[in-house]
Amino acid sequence: MKFIRGFFPVIAFWVIMSASAFAARYYVKPTGSDSNTGDSWASAFKTIVKATEKAQKDDEVWVAEGTYAESKTVVNPLNVALYGGFAGTESQLSERNISAHPAIIDGDNARQCIQNFGVLDGFHITKGKNEGNPGGGFFNGSLGTVANCAVYNNSTLQSGGGFYNNGTVTNCTVYNNTANYGGGINNNFSGKVTDCTVYGNSVSDLAGGIYSRGTVTNCTVYGNNAKNRGGGIYNYGTVTNCTVFNNTASRSGGGIYNDSSTVINCIVWGNNTDIKVISGEVKYSCFSDGTTGEGNIAVDPMFVNVSGDDPTKWDLRLQPNSPCIDAGTSEGAPDYDILGVKRPKGAGFDMGAYEHVKPTRYYVMPTGSDSNTGISWASAFKTIVKATQIAQTDDEIWVAEGTYAESKTVINPAGVALYGGFAGTESQLSERNISAHPTIINGEKARQCIQNLGVLDGFHITKGKNENSGGGGINNYSKVTNCTVYNNSAYYGGGINNNSSGTVTDCTVYGNSASDIAGGIRNHGAVTNCTIYNNTTLRDGGGILDTGTVTSCTVYNNNASRNGGGIYNHSGTETDCIVYKNSAEYGGGIYNRSTVTNCTVYENNSGDDGGGIYNYKGTVTSCTIYGNSAIDSGSGIYNDEESAATNCVIYSNKAEYYGGGIYNYGTATNCTVYNNIGMDGGGIFNKGTVTNCIAWGNDTDIKLFSGEVKYSCFSGGTTGEGNIAVDPMFVNVSGDDPTKWDLQLQPSSPCIDAGTSEGAPKYDILDVRRPQGEKVDMGAYEYAPPTITIPQIASHILDKKTFTSTQKKAADDNKDNIIDVADIVHILKK
Numbered sequence: 001m002k003f004i005r006g007f008f009p010v011i012a013f014w015v016i017m018s019a020s021a022f023a024a025r026y027y028v029k030p031t032g033s034d035s036n037t038g039d040s041w042a043s044a045f046k047t048i049v050k051a052t053e054k055a056q057k058d059d060e061v062w063v064a065e066g067t068y069a070e071s072k073t074v075v076n077p078l079n080v081a082l083y084g085g086f087a088g089t090e091s092q093l094s095e096r097n098i099s100a101h102p103a104i105i106d107g108d109n110a111r112q113c114i115q116n117f118g119v120l121d122g123f124h125i126t127k128g129k130n131e132g133n134p135g136g137g138f139f140n141g142s143l144g145t146v147a148n149c150a151v152y153n154n155s156t157l158q159s160g161g162g163f164y165n166n167g168t169v170t171n172c173t174v175y176n177n178t179a180n181y182g183g184g185i186n187n188n189f190s191g192k193v194t195d196c197t198v199y200g201n202s203v204s205d206l207a208g209g210i211y212s213r214g215t216v217t218n219c220t221v222y223g224n225n226a227k228n229r230g231g232g233i234y235n236y237g238t239v240t241n242c243t244v245f246n247n248t249a250s251r252s253g254g255g256i257y258n259d260s261s262t263v264i265n266c267i268v269w270g271n272n273t274d275i276k277v278i279s280g281e282v283k284y285s286c287f288s289d290g291t292t293g294e295g296n297i298a299v300d301p302m303f304v305n306v307s308g309d310d311p312t313k314w315d316l317r318l319q320p321n322s323p324c325i326d327a328g329t330s331e332g333a334p335d336y337d338i339l340g341v342k343r344p345k346g347a348g349f350d351m352g353a354y355e356h357v358k359p360t361r362y363y364v365m366p367t368g369s370d371s372n373t374g375i376s377w378a379s380a381f382k383t384i385v386k387a388t389q390i391a392q393t394d395d396e397i398w399v400a401e402g403t404y405a406e407s408k409t410v411i412n413p414a415g416v417a418l419y420g421g422f423a424g425t426e427s428q429l430s431e432r433n434i435s436a437h438p439t440i441i442n443g444e445k446a447r448q449c450i451q452n453l454g455v456l457d458g459f460h461i462t463k464g465k466n467e468n469s470g471g472g473g474i475n476n477y478s479k480v481t482n483c484t485v486y487n488n489s490a491y492y493g494g495g496i497n498n499n500s501s502g503t504v505t506d507c508t509v510y511g512n513s514a515s516d517i518a519g520g521i522r523n524h525g526a527v528t529n530c531t532i533y534n535n536t537t538l539r540d541g542g543g544i545l546d547t548g549t550v551t552s553c554t555v556y557n558n559n560a561s562r563n564g565g566g567i568y569n570h571s572g573t574e575t576d577c578i579v580y581k582n583s584a585e586y587g588g589g590i591y592n593r594s595t596v597t598n599c600t601v602y603e604n605n606s607g608d609d610g611g612g613i614y615n616y617k618g619t620v621t622s623c624t625i626y627g628n629s630a631i632d633s634g635s636g637i638y639n640d641e642e643s644a645a646t647n648c649v650i651y652s653n654k655a656e657y658y659g660g661g662i663y664n665y666g667t668a669t670n671c672t673v674y675n676n677i678g679m680d681g682g683g684i685f686n687k688g689t690v691t692n693c694i695a696w697g698n699d700t701d702i703k704l705f706s707g708e709v710k711y712s713c714f715s716g717g718t719t720g721e722g723n724i725a726v727d728p729m730f731v732n733v734s735g736d737d738p739t740k741w742d743l744q745l746q747p748s749s750p751c752i753d754a755g756t757s758e759g760a761p762k763y764d765i766l767d768v769r770r771p772q773g774e775k776v777d778m779g780a781y782e783y784a785p786p787t788i789t790i791p792q793i794a795s796h797i798l799d800k801k802t803f804t805s806t807q808k809k810a811a812d813d814n815k816d817n818i819i820d821v822a823d824i825v826h827i828l829k830k
Contacts (some may be wrong), residue, residue, distance in 0.1 A: 022082065029064035029088045041088050048082070048105065055080045063123070064088035065101035074105060074114040078143060085122035085148075089468040097451075098122045098148055099477060099499065107137070107154065116167075117141040125163070128154040132756050134186055135164030136177060142166040142190050151184075152176045159211060160186030161201060168192045175200045182211030183224060185238070189213045195338045199223045199311055206257070207234035208247060217239070218338040218353050222246050223311040230257035231271060235280075237261055240332050243316045243352040244268040245306065252276040255287065265328035267352040284329040286351050290414040299323045301352065317354040317393070324351035339393055339415075357394060362387040363696065365400035367422050377424050384410050384418070384441065391416045397460075400424035401437035405444050414453040414478065421458035421482075434458040434482055443472070443488065451475045452502075457482050461495075464488040470522055471497030472512065480688050481505045488512045492545070493522030494535060500524040500548065510534045511541075518545035519558060523572065526551070532566075533557045540591065541568030542582060552576045560584040563614065564591030565604060572601055583607075586638075587614030588628060596620045603627045605612045609663065610638035611653060615645065622647045622765045622780075626738055630655045633685065634663030636676060640666045641688070647765045649780045651675050652738045659685035660698060664707075668693055669759055672743050672779040673701075675734070681705075683714065692755035694728045694779040711756045714779050726750045745782040751778035 024039070028051050032044035038051055041064070045051050049070050051061040057079040064086045076082045084103030085096045107113040107128035116138055128137040137154035140146050144167035151162040151174045161177030162184045163169070173185040174196060183201030187193050191214035198209045208224030210216060213236040221232040222245040231247035231254040233239060243267060244255045253276035255268040261280040267287075268274045273288040280429045284295035291298050302322040304315035318324055328349035336342055337355040345355050360375065364387050368380035376389055377400070381387050385406050387397045393415030400422045412418045419430045420439030441779065443449040443464030450461065452474055458668055461473040461483060472488035474480060474496045485495040485507060494512035498504050500527035509520045509532045519535035520543045521527060531542040532555045541560030544550060545568045555566040555577060564581035567590045568575060577599045579589040589604035590596060590613045601612040601623060611628035613620055625636045625648060635655035639645050643666035650661040651674040660678030662668055666688045673683045673695040681703030683695035690709040695701040701714035711722035718725050729749040731742040745751055755776035763769055764782040771777065772784045 013123045023058035023060070023588055024055070025060045025062060026055055027062050027064075027830045028068075030068070044088075047071075051132035052076050052080065052082065061084055061092070062093075063103045065103055067104040067106050067404045069106040069108050070113075071106075073112045076114060076116045076118045076144075078122055078141075080118040081119035081121070082116075082123075083119075083121050084124075087469045096122065097475075099470070100475060101499070102150075109155075112136065112138065113154070115141070116137040116144040116146060118144060120144070120146045121458075123149050125149055125151045126153045128402065130156040130158070132156040132158070132161045134182075134342035136161045136179060136252055138163045138706045140167045140169060140191075141544045144168070145170075147171050149173075150175075153174055155179065160184075161203070164188070165191040165193060165214070169194070169196060171195045172197075174198045177201045181201050181206040181226075181234070183208045185210045185212070185224070187212040187214045187216060189237075191215070192217070194218055196220075197338075201225075203227065206230050208249065212237045212239070214238075217241060217334050218336075219243075220245075220338065220353050221314070222314070224248075226250065228666040229276070231255045232268075235263065236261065238332070239266055241328070241334055241337070241349075241351070242252065242267075243354070244274075245270045245303070245316060246311070246312075249273045257683070258282060264332050265349060265351050269301050270306070276299055284327065284331075284351065286324050286327070294672070295327070295329060297323060297327060316352070318350065318356045320351065320356070322356065327351050341392055357392055359394040359396065360391070361396045361398060362391060363398050363400075364404075366404070370764075380424075383407075388412050388416065388418070398422050398426070398429075398432075399439050401439050403429060403440040403442050405442045406447075406449075409443075409448045410441060410450040412450060412452045412454045412456060417457065418452075418454060419457050420460075432458065440528070445489075448475060448490075449473050450481060451477075451487070453477045455477070456480045459483050461485045462487050466490040467515070469497075470518075471495075473513075475499070476502040476504065476525075479503050479505075480507060483507045485509045486511045486731075490514055492516045493518045494520060494537070495578055496521045496523075498523045498525045498527065498548070502526070503528070505529055507531075513537065514539075517541050517568070519560070520544055523548045523550060525549075527550055530554075530690035534557075540564050542584060543567055545570060546572035546574065548572050548720050550574045550577060554578045556580045556582060556801075558582045560591075565592055565606075567592075569594050569596060569618070573597070580604060586610050588630070589613055592616065592618040592620060594618050596621045596623060601622075601625045601628065605629045606631065606635075608632045609634050611635035611655070612637060612650075614638045614640070615643040615666070617642045619643070620645045620648060621761075622767075624648070624765075625650045626652045628653045632656060633658040635659070635678070636661045636673075637663070639664045639666045639668060639688070644669070645671055646761050647671070647763075647780045649674075649743055649765060651741070651743070654678070658703070661695070662686075664688045664690060667691070667759070670755070670761060670764070670776075670778070670780055672781065673698065674730070675738065691759055692776060692778050694751055696728050696730075697733070711754065711778065713751050713754070720755070722756060724750060724754060743779070745777065745779065745783045747783070747785065752783045754778050 026038040027044040029044045032046040034050040036043040038045040060081045063084045085098030093596045104124040105113045111130040112130040125137040136156035146169045149172045157179045159182040161179035162174040184198045202225045207230040208226035209221045226249040231249035232244040254273040255271035259278040263282040266285040290296035301320040313370040326346045326348035333349045338353040362374040365380040368382040370386040372379040393612040399420045421434030440460040442448045448466040449464035464472040470493040472490035474483045494514040495509045504527045514537040518541040519537035520532045523546045540563040541558035542565045543555040552553040565584035566579040569592045574596045585607040588606035589601040611630035612625040636650040636655035648671045655678040658678035660682040661673040662684045670692040683698030683701040688707045693712040695714040717723035729746040753773045753775040760776040765780040
């Protein structure tokens, strides 16, 4: 019996150990197949449903970026961890980047997205619809944990438009959801919602943001709306250290409607009514009626920034002189704030979701030591990694000149400003000299140099490498300025991967490469006043691949093996850029699928079509395009079907085949096309519609293959509605230097008032209003005769005239003893 009693515990021990030791990991990606084994990225499943149905206790499911519109609601079992946010190459959970690789569960506005009973981490939950039950986006069971998710555009006719929670939800963003009550969240009795941002949700009844019977802690709740009560929160539970701002309710409790419940350490301000207390307790909180109750105050909390109409740009942290600092109580207060800052930082706990932190400045220099304190040049750290690991929101890091080959990718946190370019003696930021003291982050061709979530200013970023993802030099989510980014490589965005929240300003980006797209920059945000050159890619966008905005940039000498040597504009806006000497198979300068305005595009070349610009279902407006070449057609612009070229000046381009200036399938309106060369249609080879254009002085002006040409001036323009075949009389086209030509119209030009208003732009290439005369002019330039006013005439006369004393008396028409403009005007008015 002793043997038997001892034997069974041993068996039980090994059963438990075996279950833990052999926990499985399943992989899912959009290009997978549900007939695969799912045990690696290479043999990944296609659907999350397949993986969660197969997963058992302690298993993990890793989901690569992409959109998963599952055929039914995903059910994540108890004790199964479902992780999103992978590129599809990782071997460690720590390698994933949720922001860069969004994994989206899409309910197709037909079903609830997911029911979670295990761990759900790193997903976008959207377009869930659950008409008959609570939880539009998802339902979270009592043992379920949800973290790091974005929950938006979900709906239910019941409660919890974003989700219904019985478990724990942490660090989620919940916005633009709708319900009958609990627009963003229905948080039930056992539910805990912590460190979440809840905004822009709405309900037809109660609780625009959160309906809660559980606990809500460290949350920001703003811009929500309820048709009845509780615009921000309808509270039956406990709300602690939350910031509730700019919510509305049609009846009462715009910020919080508090019923038999507790509100502690909260800031409830700027709502249409801040707090309605039916019963329960509100203490150590800031709200407009907070003149009574323990520790309450009724004073402006002084947020950092709540200006403008875009709530995503508000900053609800506290200014240094806020009355809410040190004004809270330790009773029930969380140990950390919404950003992970340890509480308290001062003499007491702060009210609201953010604990105010006095900024610290850290110093880094090559002769420092990571065992130092880092709080002065004399006690500087040695590595940037060390400084960024301890820096918190509003801190600064000053880095002295030198080369920093860090042991791993630098991660600059949100709210931290990382400055380079110091000699190592400065006490003021204005004293640094970036050019004289280069600060270099060197990836050693082994790793990405930096992921930036704060401010990156004044660095050289070089030899970064990211074979499987974006941004060999920089993966940017915030602000990069005054940086030089060179000799980096990546799968996409060889120099910089600029995400939608990112801005890149006043940077030089050169000599980078991508094995897929975007040799210099892959841009989803804003790139301004940058110089981008000598970058290469094996596919599209030698200099930039853009889905955001590119403004006032110079882009030259870049190469793409396929499309867009300088710029591949996928769905962005290019404005006021200079693009020259780039090359690609299609679109040597720019491959455009969106909007290009007021750009100068010259001396680019294509191996096929579109030497300057290949315009694919895009618009090109008010651009100057010259000196480009194409091995095939459309050396200035290849204007494809459903594309438009308007107010453009196109000259001295050369195509080996068709359309030296424009190969037109789409519409060309009010363009001036001069001195272009092509085998057929040197000016324009037309299969679309040409209106109000001047095509003159080309080897052949227009080849009308099909389509329509009207109200245009060209050498064959003796037929067709409104066409003319007369010298347009440009101001100056003499000499061999085309950059000195002036293709505006002389006063006697036959093209003045010869166009049609049908489809004509309101302004010309110089932003002159059309029409200036009786009708719209042909060409890119609207002729505007000089305006001379009576005072100008009078001043001119007075400047040139010498008066005798007798003439002076006669000239002083208004008898004020002064001969001036007023006298001339007085005479002219008689």
